[in-house]
Amino acid sequence: MDKREEQVPLMRVLGLPEVVISGVGVILGAGIYALIGEAAATSGNALWLSFLLSASIAAFTGLSYMELSSMFPEASAEYEYTRQSFGCTLAFITGTLVILSGIIGASTVALGFAGYFNGFTGADLYTVAIFLIISLAAVLFIGIKQSAYIAIIFTFIESAGLVGIIAIALPHIGSVNYLEMPQGISGVFIAASLIFFAYQGFEEIVKLSEETVSPEKNIPKGLLLALIFTIILYILVSISIVSIGGWEAVAGSPNPFAKIAGSVFPEGYLIFTFIALFATANTVLLMMLSASRIMYGMAKKGRLPQAVSYVSKSRRTPVVAIVIVTVLSILFLSAGGIKDVAFITNFTLFATFAIINASVIVLRIIMPDSKRPFKVPFSILKVPVIPLLGIMTCLFFLFQMDMSIILIGVGIIIISATINVLYQTSLKRKG
Template identity: 65%
Template sequence: MAPDTNPSLRRTLTFPEVVISGVGVILGAGIYALIGEAAAVAGNAIWISFVLAALIASFTGLSYMELSSMFPGASAEYEYSRHPFGNLVAFIIGIMVILSGIVGAATVSLGFAGYFSGWTGAPALPVAVVLLVALCIILLSGIRQSAVFAIIFTLIEAGGLIGIIIIGLPYLGTVDYFAAPDGFPGIFAAAALIFFAYQGFEEIVKLSDETVRPEKTIPAALLVAIAITIILYIAVSLSVVSIGGYEAIAGSPNPFAEIAGQAFSGGYTLFTVIALFATANTALLMMLASSRILYGMAKTKTLPEVIAYVHPGRRTPMVAIVGAAIVSMFFLLPGNIRDVALIANFTLFITFIVINAAVITLRRTMPDVPRPYRVPGTVGRVPVPAVLGIVTCLFFLFQLDWQILLIGIVLLGGAAFFGWILERRKMAEDDKA
């Protein structure tokens, strides 16, 4: 028998393995970097902000599940939006996904710099730039993240969060957990900020081709992974504010180190090291993902082909990696981690609005396409969770400062203009052919 020249991926992942992988994907360094900024506006009620931010993840996660079951071999968000809305919208969403990773890397790099600067006194912005350069060099060298290292990285990050929970246990009940200096507006604003900590849940659907009975396993694992992360984040936020009230970490660039330093000798140094590891690792993975998406879109000629150039020796997408690093450095310029994180969240909110809208639209335009998984709670042909996903994304989108919205609109307009130019050029080439 002739060998299979195009073998399919092996379906070996079971429910527990997908849940663990999902928690690892969601659990990044966002909470290490942003909880101080969020506490400044949400106060002791920051735990409510984590619950509200989780609503977007839950509603939109269901939409990702239906779309991934319809197009299991597709290129994720680009393909999900191309079918209902066409090439231009798909291109815009592809750029938004790339920017979410690039700006996310800048955000986490500033988080790294906050901890490093608090430890050494070095200026934050140069530290963030040096980190991005170092990560770029690592990616160019051809390094491969193995599953073993990924698990170790996740355990260290999770271990730091569990450590904070343990430190705060003796203090539970010592503060008013509904105290919010800016009331509900502050809680909503904090939710719009710390949604960054949930970034990555949408990656779980990409395990579908390697999962046993994905139509049942992936949706259940996604919801369980989100639930575990929510519980962990809420426990961390309650523990942190219990130790000294939200004032102890409000606006702090290194909140966990500050709290640990108050709790026991050597705590500041220990949690600084953990946070440095967590933030550097998260920034590396975000740059890795963004560079590969850039490479993939260039390889299919959706972006200029030069971006798909691969170094002949290292076999890495050199132009895509360097380009992602340079753009990420550009987003360091605001210098304020809160503003940079909100720019990243703008790209996510736009993406998730389109993803939820795609589910609703495809129910009408492609009703006969098999859907091994369907978003529950349908009224007529309209899946209610997808509608709620759009509503919550829009609501939190308009919790952003007008300056952030303006920057986001410029990025959105730039992506639309660039996509229009490329589409016109492709049409002209097709006419000549």
């Protein structure tokens, strides 16, 4: 019997509530807690507009993910969508970009956690970050149900922190000019291209397809509900944080919520720093989860070594993929500061999302009769309009970045393509 046929499957235990809360948990976190100060420095009091513009990418692309995940409910997600529409080479590059965005993002956020922890204890940043990554890898190994429960608890804590900021700001709403832009509309666009890191995670929901009950229905619904909740919450928070003292009060701050809360009541700084620990830990957990799942899915498809798809018989988790993600996350701890790495991560996301939106259009043409439990609405001459808008917005914000970031992103794509060629050549030689 073929080894793939004997392979242990992942455990289908997640329902719609777990999918929604896991999605909200990975979207909320380090992006909103750490980058909102950097974004305020360029967008000013129009910070809410930057969040709204970033939300347009998430909304357009989220609908495309919903259609594709209903057609192909598999853990390999982006890889499978791209393979079906553009073939294996571009699929490998896309899958690699997604894996790297998860690994580099997890490393960066782990350092963010270590920075907050250092404020309490004075402990070494890299030691704390390594300990966090290894601890969360152990959680991922134990099981998806346990990982989801921890994510749910952490999500409620970080959500409470954001709701708390809104409550603190209520007496100050209307006290500033919400259209004040210190760097004009271009500053708003730059902030939008940065703050999109805060929306990262909605796409990770589809990687839970092989561990979700009725994934063709629950994954699209979960993705939509998680997006709606976070977009509304983010815009309310962005309005709230500039209402207390204006954008200057938080511009460039690495811990803006704690700074704002501390200015309102004495215990505020300590409380919100503590909440930020849960937010960053949750983001690292869910980024490592998603990276390991797409790595497992690609290996199961034969695009990575077969050993990577090994699943523990007792825990029903992809052990080898988790170990690889853990090791690489530790190695990438020296990748740079959170702002720079956020831009690099966003490049990989914008490039990936442009391909995902294009996949919806191509599959409408080459597979018009395929079953689509969810279908993106609005088409002109059989071309879906929303995915087309998704491509345009992704490319627009991609080119708002510095040329150095774009060149690094192009370099990552070239390296991915090279790895694909070398691996496929080695397979042909063995065959």
